[in-house]
Amino acid sequence: MKRRDFIRTSVGASLASGALIGTGALNEAFGSPANLQNSYDLVAIKGGEPDTMFMMAIAELGCMGRFVKKGQTVVVKPNIGWDAPPERAANTNPKLVGKIVEQCVKAGAKSVTVFDNTCDEWTRCYRNSGIEKAVKDAGGLVVSGNDQSKYRKISLPKGKSLKTAEVHELIIQSDVFINVPVLKNHGGATMSLAMKNLMGVVWDRGFWHKNDLHQCIADFATYRKPDLNVIDGYNVMKRNGPRGVSVQDVVNMKYQILSADMVAADAAAVKVFGLEISDVAHIGLAEQLMVGTSKLDTLSIKRISI
Amino acid sequence: MQKHFKKIRLVLALVFFAAFLVSFADFRGNMPSRWHSAILYLQFVPSVIKFFTPLAVLSLGFIVVLLLTLLAGRVYCSTICPLGVLQDFFIHIRLKWMPKKGLRFKQAHRVLRYSVLVLALISLLFTGVLVFNLLDPYALFGRMAANLYQPALGWTNNIIAKLIPASTLHAVKINTLHLASVSFAGGSLALLIYLSMAYERLYCNSICPVGTFLGLLSKISLFKLKINPSSCTQCGKCQSVCKSNCINIKNMHIDESRCVNCFNCIPICSENSITYKKSAIGLAKKPVTSSDGGRRLFLATTTAFLAAKALPVFAVNENKSEEEHEDKICFFSRGPIAPPGAIGIDHLKSSCVACHLCIAVCPTKVLQPSFLEYGFTGMNLPKMDFAVNYCNYECRKCGEVCPTGAIVKLEKEQKKLTQVGKVVLRMNKCIVETEATACGSCSEHCPTQAVKMVPYYNGLPAPEIDPSICIGCGACEYACPVTDPHPAIFVAANTLHVLAEKPKQEALETVVEEEFPF
Numbered sequence: 001m002k003r004r005d006f007i008r009t010s011v012g013a014s015l016a017s018g019a020l021i022g023t024g025a026l027n028e029a030f031g032s033p034a035n036l037q038n039s040y041d042l043v044a045i046k047g048g049e050p051d052t053m054f055m056m057a058i059a060e061l062g063c064m065g066r067f068v069k070k071g072q073t074v075v076v077k078p079n080i081g082w083d084a085p086p087e088r089a090a091n092t093n094p095k096l097v098g099k100i101v102e103q104c105v106k107a108g109a110k111s112v113t114v115f116d117n118t119c120d121e122w123t124r125c126y127r128n129s130g131i132e133k134a135v136k137d138a139g140g141l142v143v144s145g146n147d148q149s150k151y152r153k154i155s156l157p158k159g160k161s162l163k164t165a166e167v168h169e170l171i172i173q174s175d176v177f178i179n180v181p182v183l184k185n186h187g188g189a190t191m192s193l194a195m196k197n198l199m200g201v202v203w204d205r206g207f208w209h210k211n212d213l214h215q216c217i218a219d220f221a222t223y224r225k226p227d228l229n230v231i232d233g234y235n236v237m238k239r240n241g242p243r244g245v246s247v248q249d250v251v252n253m254k255y256q257i258l259s260a261d262m263v264a265a266d267a268a269a270v271k272v273f274g275l276e277i278s279d280v281a282h283i284g285l286a287e288q289l290m291v292g293t294s295k296l297d298t299l300s301i302k303r304i305s306i
Numbered sequence: 307m308q309k310h311f312k313k314i315r316l317v318l319a320l321v322f323f324a325a326f327l328v329s330f331a332d333f334r335g336n337m338p339s340r341w342h343s344a345i346l347y348l349q350f351v352p353s354v355i356k357f358f359t360p361l362a363v364l365s366l367g368f369i370v371v372l373l374l375t376l377l378a379g380r381v382y383c384s385t386i387c388p389l390g391v392l393q394d395f396f397i398h399i400r401l402k403w404m405p406k407k408g409l410r411f412k413q414a415h416r417v418l419r420y421s422v423l424v425l426a427l428i429s430l431l432f433t434g435v436l437v438f439n440l441l442d443p444y445a446l447f448g449r450m451a452a453n454l455y456q457p458a459l460g461w462t463n464n465i466i467a468k469l470i471p472a473s474t475l476h477a478v479k480i481n482t483l484h485l486a487s488v489s490f491a492g493g494s495l496a497l498l499i500y501l502s503m504a505y506e507r508l509y510c511n512s513i514c515p516v517g518t519f520l521g522l523l524s525k526i527s528l529f530k531l532k533i534n535p536s537s538c539t540q541c542g543k544c545q546s547v548c549k550s551n552c553i554n555i556k557n558m559h560i561d562e563s564r565c566v567n568c569f570n571c572i573p574i575c576s577e578n579s580i581t582y583k584k585s586a587i588g589l590a591k592k593p594v595t596s597s598d599g600g601r602r603l604f605l606a607t608t609t610a611f612l613a614a615k616a617l618p619v620f621a622v623n624e625n626k627s628e629e630e631h632e633d634k635i636c637f638f639s640r641g642p643i644a645p646p647g648a649i650g651i652d653h654l655k656s657s658c659v660a661c662h663l664c665i666a667v668c669p670t671k672v673l674q675p676s677f678l679e680y681g682f683t684g685m686n687l688p689k690m691d692f693a694v695n696y697c698n699y700e701c702r703k704c705g706e707v708c709p710t711g712a713i714v715k716l717e718k719e720q721k722k723l724t725q726v727g728k729v730v731l732r733m734n735k736c737i738v739e740t741e742a743t744a745c746g747s748c749s750e751h752c753p754t755q756a757v758k759m760v761p762y763y764n765g766l767p768a769p770e771i772d773p774s775i776c777i778g779c780g781a782c783e784y785a786c787p788v789t790d791p792h793p794a795i796f797v798a799a800n801t802l803h804v805l806a807e808k809p810k811q812e813a814l815e816t817v818v819e820e821e822f823p824f
Binding site for chain 2: 044046083119120121123124128143144146147148149150186187188189190205206207209210211212213214215238239240242243245246248249250251253254267268271272274281296301303305
């Protein structure tokens with residue numbers, strides 16, 4: 001490389017990085033409230049509609065602008081596992097998913113993409129859950145989670161049972177990852193929560209079931225921690241989960257829990273459901289792997305009742 | 307005006323054919339079922355079979371075809387029948403490829419064509435619709451479309467999706483190719499290409515039972531193509547474009563039983579000697595060469611047949627006792643599982659011609675062609691394959707599109723209770739037992755909770771089954787991670803489908819705490 005070129009390149013590079021730092025600082029200054037240090041570890045809200053609760057709760061965390069910067073790519077992962085209508089609460093509430101997508105778009109996201117590797121046939125799940133329409137109306141994009149060529153092999157050095165997994169490229173590539181599980185009973189894993197919801201970003205779930213389900217859920221939680229977890233406890237499937245038989249399995253609890261810590265969010269959600277944290281083995285296992293903390297009394301929690 | 311008949315026929319034929327291609331391209335069953343039904347309404351054999359199945363007396367498409375034939379001759383064969391149009395395509399290619407080798411008059415294969423028809427009808431008594439399964443043009447076309455055309459479309463889609471990642475296309479799951487059904491479809495296509503290129507519409511006029519039957523009717527149809535002997539110069543141009551080889555220019559006669567009314571002969575005749583005109587109320591002058599033997603044979607058999615009133619659909623024994631649900635049932639002897647709406651294996655075998663439309667549109671692809679699982683007379687019929695997927699609880703697509711009524715259209719609630727088989731659990735193979743870890747994959751997928759997780763030991767939940775509320779959808783079997791050498795939980799077929807009990811549901815106590823629990 002010629003000396004002149006070298007100088008030109010390095011100057012360009014430092015200018016560019018300087019500019020990046022600059023915009024970052026600007027975002028810090030204008031995109032979010034000044035008192036970030038005082039922000040909460042977890043926000044629990046109850047008594048409202050899914051979209052209103054989200055707006056109030058996210059405001060306590062410094063609005064969407066804290067999580068999504070202008071020009072970033074966002075992936076939102078709700079639970080869309082089943083061909084069931086919203087009132088059955090087998091899938092995440094479409095109003096909540098729509099609101100989250102809308103807020104990401106408003107925060108200036110370059111793209112907001114939603115997918116799930118569903119259990120039932122994916123087009124029917126997307127359509128009948130109401131999520132496809134909600135996302136499109138909010139300016140987001142839905143993509144198939146059913147295309148194996150979109151999954152890439154990753155390794156989990158901290159994993160005990162699960163050492164590798166095939167993960168959807170959106171989870172690997174996106175700048176921001178928002179996890180939006182629905183709070184519900186689960187026949188195999190006791191509860192389906194934030195960490196369990198991540199089973200929908202991997203291809204081969206059979207392996208998890210064969211090799212200690214709870215340990216695999218905890219192991220995978222060491223991969224990429226979502227930037228934000230929003231647990232939808234608006235309608236809660238109290239039994240026969242995760243699929244449910246009818247609306248009789250569902251209680252309208254009107255809850256929502258927000259946290260960047262999956263373990264904390266799951267622990268709080270278990271309490272809301274009416275179980276003890278120790279009843280859900282993968283929460284403790286994930287805590288051992290330093291994914292987060294389930295000691296809710298050590299966290300700063302904002303509780304809101306509407 | 308009559309000069310345009312050929313063009314009109316061509317346009318109609320292309321419209322019908324395109325509709326069929328769209329119908330069979332609908333690999334995820336997204337097209338409204340009534341569109342499928344409308345496209346298939348006039349298919350003759352399916353319509354007749356459906357007419358005789360329970361609750362389907364409105365399947366009158368075949369009456370329309372009969373009336374149309376009595377009025378206008380075999381227009382069905384040249385415009386509505388997808389296999390007819392497909393053959394025209396190959397004949398067209400051959401004529402372009404070897405333009406000098408024109409078409410000519412050939413004698414009819416009378417013995418062959420009437421024997422096949424009689425055999426097909428007689429066989430209804432013994433083998434059900436097997437002969438129609440093998441020879442019906444729509445069934446043949448359907449199998450080619452479902453087993454060759456649809457996978458080809460899928461691959462094309464996947465290649466484009468791979469080459470142009472930015473395109474809105476994404477890779478799709480292509481139906482598993484089954485050696486038996488693919489070779490069957492491929493073999494019949496190859497044979498059809500050969501027959502049509504070498505002998506034009508030979509299949510339609512010597513083998514196809516529908517063609518032979520409509521040929522008999524068209525002898526007395528109101529409108530027929532006629533050569534005017536006073537202006538005909540016997541130049542033979544008409545003969546050289548006749549795909550049915552039925553214009554005998556020597557005696558200036560058109561064999562109306564073989565003529566498919568393609569109208570190719572009208573515009574080519576420079577003397578305007580061929581006209582499509584009303585004959586004297588069906589009583590056409592008997593052509594010199596016509597032999598009534600075949601017709602008599604046909605009429606005799608039909609009468610005998612109707613007297614026997616033995617359309618096998620009625621042979622379904624409603625009182626057949628429900629198969630015993632024994633613990634001894636093993637995975638390999640569990641029997642083929644017919645889709646919900648098939649009523650039972652007997653009904654499916656007696657009315658399915660294996661057109662594979664249900665297989666083509668099945669959104670989960672749980673429907674797969676069988677080989678000999680249903681026995682020789684049930685070859686190629688659809689079966690549920692839980693290694694591929696499971697039957698979607700809410701879906702009734704196969705019954706909605708089935709043109710023969712072999713899979714009847716179920717009401718929504720009826721579908722959710724139709725038990726096509728019953729769950730069998732091998733607890734000694736279950737993960738919870740062998741690995742002592744949590745799993746629950748089976749129960750997770752079970753729509754009725756016939757497989758329910760109950761406390762087992764050390765706080766581990768294990769599956770428990772209730773076959774009385776199981777509908778046999780196969781979700782548990784598909785989801786079971788055990789492969790030793792087969793799943794720990796599986797469905798054993800019901801030979802005759804029954805109604806399962808409704809899942810019992812008690813009301814939940816809906817107390818939500820006032821305070822936050824943390």
